[in-house]
Amino acid sequence: MSAIEVMGLTKRYKDFQAVDDVSFSVSRGETFVLLGPNGAGKTTTIEILEGFRTRTSGEVKVLGQDPQRASRAFRARIGIVQQSAGDLGRLSVRDTITHFASLYPNPRKVEEVIEAVGLHGKASEPIKKLSGGQQHRVDVALGLIGNPEVLFLDEPTTGFDPEVRRAFWEVIRGLQQEGMTIMLTTHYLDEAEELGHRGGVIVDGKLVALGKISEIGGRESRKPEVSWVEAGVQRIERTDDPTLFIGELSKRIGSAPENLQVKVPNLEQVYLQLIADHRNGVTIED
Amino acid sequence: MKTELPSILGVGIRRIGYELKSYIRTPDAVFFNFFFPLMMLFIFTAAFSNLEIDVPGAGRVLTSADVYLPAMLAMGVLVSGTQNLGIDMAIEKHDGTLRRLSGSPISPVSYFIGKFGQVFVSATLQAVAIVLTARFVFGAYLPETIELWLTFAWVFYLGLLASSILGIAISALPRSAKSANAVILPPILILQFISGIYLSFTTLPEWLQNFASVFPVKWIGQGFRAVFYPDQFKSVELGGDWFLDQVAIAITIWVALGVVFTLLTFRWVKKS
Structure with a gap:
């Protein structure tokens, strides 16, 4: 009950x-x-x-x-x-x-x-x-x-x-x-x-x-974010499997990616996004 | 697990202890409610220390202490009841006390038992202090018959009930805890002046006498004069008598109307 x-x-x-x-x-x-x-x-x-x-x-x-x-x-x-x-x-x-x-x-x-x-x-x-x-x-x-x-x-x-x-x-x-x-x-x-x-x-x-x-916020908003610098350009990619992604990325570049970071959005980022989306008129699924 | 709520009366009696403890730890309340009439007795007795009224047939001379004793007792009933509860409950409405209580399982009846209990205990002690001071410091005359003391007792406690209920009613006036004193004190001071406490009632213009008769204080003072003044003094009263039956009726009507008013209007918090 x-x-x-x-x-x-x-x-x-x-x-x-x-x-x-x-x-x-x-x-x-x-x-x-x-x-x-x-x-x-x-x-x-x-x-x-x-x-x-x-x-x-x-x-x-x-x-x-x-x-x-x-x-x-x-x-x-x-x-x-x-x-x-x-x-x-x-x-x-x-x-x-x-x-x-x-x-x-x-x-x-x-x-x-x-x-x-x-x-x-x-x-x-x-x-x-x-x-x-x-x-x-x-x-x-x-x-x-x-x-x-x-x-x-x-x-x-x-x-x-x-x-x-x-x-x-x-x-x-x-x-x-x-x-x-x-x-x-x-x-x-x-x-x-x-x-x-x-x-x-x-x-x-x-x-x-x-x-x-x-x-809270659903799977999509919590997708990990991989960022790195390639040829002097800041790159960001969101992926469900950062390990696999980084492996492939390293193979493609041929060395360890420069300034490599993996971030999982925390509640604060999800929350701020939810508020911003709501105020911009976006509907969010539970 | 025990689920039966503590009894309303039992909680009410514990509230009396809680209220009394809070009361005696509030120095300004103790001074302006408890000691104020005693202080005024000192001032009046000293100011009119040469006063001597010879009453033919009374067998005694009235001094200033004799003249002011019933008035100061009536003032005690007014400040311990109306003033004390009026200010106290106005503050409790605005400072979160009532809201906090409303979130607990306390019955409003227990709350009021606590309030009235605090008033009755402090007012009784106050009256004892006034009477003893008048007698042993200023040599005032005290009645010697049981009948007169019984009259005193019913006028006092019935009056105190009416005075307390008037306090509950006027506690609705202040709009904040901070303004409680400023809003409650002036009407009470005016009530004292028009009810024969500072000034002799019969010297007031008739329309003011009629207006004052709507409130219980005038009747309480009249009842006390019947107890402490020589019986010959009734000729000075309005209509030439003490009219104790009218005193009883007037105060009882106040109590009855006040109880109905309180039951109909009391809410812990205004729900919005």
Whole structure:
């Protein structure tokens, strides 16, 4: 059974189509990444799944329920990592997490969660005395404390320094090993590659690609690229079998090709191409 | 795996502890809500220290502490309820608190138990502090019959309920967390002036008296005067009596309308 199912989701504001006929599903235990530039509709989509926003049309099911009519029992089964907005602060990390634990039927152990987000040294500090990155770890802890079946993270590492981001990824990997279903949005491609099993690219409200992170964009866009210099001219050739190609190339030239390079397009190149193609009106197959 | 949600009442009681802890760690709230009426009692008592009102038949002379005690208690009900909740909930609407809670399985009923609990505990302590200070620092007279203290108790707690609900209602006014203080404080100050807290109610023009009678504060002050003033003083009141039945009816209507209003309008977050 899918943990999340989205069919033809559309969200229209007065004169603005924020989400346009988006469909995807997320299996249990899977980490699904919604990629896209700022303003593409990632946050609108995830907020509809979290039950914070209404939709204009389409079908949405999270754990078999419509989040728009979320019951309290449903809320106990999902976790939302909110962006710290200054609402926490007067109480200590431990007091705050302990209080939120008491709202859930089946919470995780407070000390384990504090440990998992790396705040054990700061557990007795008032939250407002923590750095921004540390405060965000409290947000993550509060998203986890109810032991959710599905965890939502909206741009979880925006504004993190590289070290903190790596530590955060470790926390997420731990949750993946436990089998938690995770849905996250990001505009960082390395984050999508590090954490995502599957994902989609959303541009101007439209889902322009969907699939395994390693296959997004399709085979054609991932074809390796061989480049070399021949008679003073830069040459580029794309081929499915670079080894065979280079062998033949060497035989033809009669020596090792000059400045030989083989590049496999990474997610970033594929992604940028997808966005450019979409904005130029090219349709892309899944 | 346990799937039964924690009880609404149990969570509500834990919220009271959580709210109280947050409250006492917010110095400006403690100062402007908790200590403010006490400070005003000091100022009024000192400013009018020569005041002595001889009431024929009362068997005692009223000093400035006697005159201002019921007014400061009514002010306490107003600031601990309306002002405290009005500002607090306005901030929580805009700073992400309510949004965060709405993502959890908490019931709004538990949330309100926490809010009212915090108000009732802090307002009770505040009233005790005001009464004890008036008595032991300024030598104010305190009622000696159980009946009068029971009257005090129902006016106080019914009034506090109405005052808290008024706070929930006006928390809708500020458009941001930053503007909460600036938007909530002026109407509360005006309410104090027209409800007989700073100025004697009967000296106000009739139209202003009528307007003030729409709000619960005037009635709370009147109920407290019935408790702390000599009974002979009722001749100074509008209509020459304490009219405790009207006090009860007016405040109860406020509570009833407020509860309906809150139930109909409260949303964790406005969904867009």
